[in-house]
Amino acid sequence: MTYFSPTDLIINPDGSSYHLNLRPDQIPDTLILVGDPERVPKVSQFFDEVTEIVHKREFVTHLGILKGKRIAVLSSGIGADNVEIVMNELDALVNIDFQTRLEKQVKRSLNLIRIGTSGSIQAHIPVDSILISNAAIGFDNLAQFYGFNSAQSISADSLEQWTQAIDYPLPLYAAKASANLLEKFKPLNAFEGITLTAPGFYAPQGRTIRLHSIRPDFLEKVAGTKLEGQEITNIEMETAAYYAFAGAMGHEMISLNALLANRITNEFSKDPEGQIMSLIEKAIALIA
Numbered sequence: 001m002t003y004f005s006p007t008d009l010i011i012n013p014d015g016s017s018y019h020l021n022l023r024p025d026q027i028p029d030t031l032i033l034v035g036d037p038e039r040v041p042k043v044s045q046f047f048d049e050v051t052e053i054v055h056k057r058e059f060v061t062h063l064g065i066l067k068g069k070r071i072a073v074l075s076s077g078i079g080a081d082n083v084e085i086v087m088n089e090l091d092a093l094v095n096i097d098f099q100t101r102l103e104k105q106v107k108r109s110l111n112l113i114r115i116g117t118s119g120s121i122q123a124h125i126p127v128d129s130i131l132i133s134n135a136a137i138g139f140d141n142l143a144q145f146y147g148f149n150s151a152q153s154i155s156a157d158s159l160e161q162w163t164q165a166i167d168y169p170l171p172l173y174a175a176k177a178s179a180n181l182l183e184k185f186k187p188l189n190a191f192e193g194i195t196l197t198a199p200g201f202y203a204p205q206g207r208t209i210r211l212h213s214i215r216p217d218f219l220e221k222v223a224g225t226k227l228e229g230q231e232i233t234n235i236e237m238e239t240a241a242y243y244a245f246a247g248a249m250g251h252e253m254i255s256l257n258a259l260l261a262n263r264i265t266n267e268f269s270k271d272p273e274g275q276i277m278s279l280i281e282k283a284i285a286l287i288a
């Protein structure tokens with residue numbers, strides 16, 4: 001079994017992983033992932049009990065019990081680069097022996113549920129609705145290092161054709177949701193679609209403030225170009241990376257989005273907090 005050196009897998013003196021500060025014995029089978037550290041207590045208030053709180057940088061974790069089972073909620077902060085840290089460390093915590101630094105023979109598969117916020121890019125998918133990402137396209141550059149295999153969801157040829165059709169110069173990757181978790185969250189009666197995971201909030205999501213994007217028609221092209229017959233429905237900053245890592249590492253992952261903006265009708269939610277709280281409550285009911 002593979003050995004991981006002290007500079008590849010950094011373990012803190014207390015036996016926890018370098019950034020998340022979590023120890024292997026603390027990881028439950030189900031974890032809820034959010035972006036905003038302040039969203040963590042908003043989720044854990046629905047646990048029967050919070051047993052431990054761990055905090056380092058933007059990574060805040062509340063560990064607890066929900067209907068008799070261990071559970072955790074963890075914040076990643078913003079962006080696919082943070083997802084890279086979260087997924088590598090969570091996977092190491094369950095699939096590498098932190099004493100011997102050897103890969104475990106029998107692997108654990110985690111259930112990972114992202115409760116996030118996002119913007120709709122289709123006029124018919126209104127602000128304040130819920131959308132489940134059945135697949136996601138990554139505009140970040142992680143695939144250039146991990147070589148994520150797009151064939152697991154959308155064919156490499158289709159993705160290449162779509163990339164050309166939207167006139168984008170760099171390679172993209174695609175990854176899909178867990179079929180099991182898609183089924184589990186069906187009772188949400190949510191919209192489903194392909195999510196665009198952007199490497200930024202402003203120009204990479206078609207926003208202009210003072211610096212102008214060199215791709216002013218980016219959102220229009222993405223919204224108007226179907227991929228394998230499906231619309232690209234919404235835009236955020238983490239889901240494709242989560243799906244690609246989960247698929248490659250053998251974990252089950254789903255991304256639930258509260259749509260706070262509609263970028264086509266230019267509406268923003270009048271009650272963003274209420275929308276995210278409502279999604280948290282519905283998701284917790286289905287997890288429990």
Ligand SMILES: O=P(O)(O)O[C@H]1O[C@H](CO)[C@@H](O)[C@H]1O
Nearest residue numbers: 035036078116117236237238
């Ligand atoms: O609300 P969260 O989960 O952070 O998700 C969305 O909100 C952030 C941008 O405001 C990005 O992280 C985006 O993906």
Ligand SMILES: O=c1cc[nH]c(=O)[nH]1
Nearest residue numbers: 117118119236237261
């Ligand atoms: O438009 C939006 C709304 C939430 N999060 C994003 O990344 N984009």
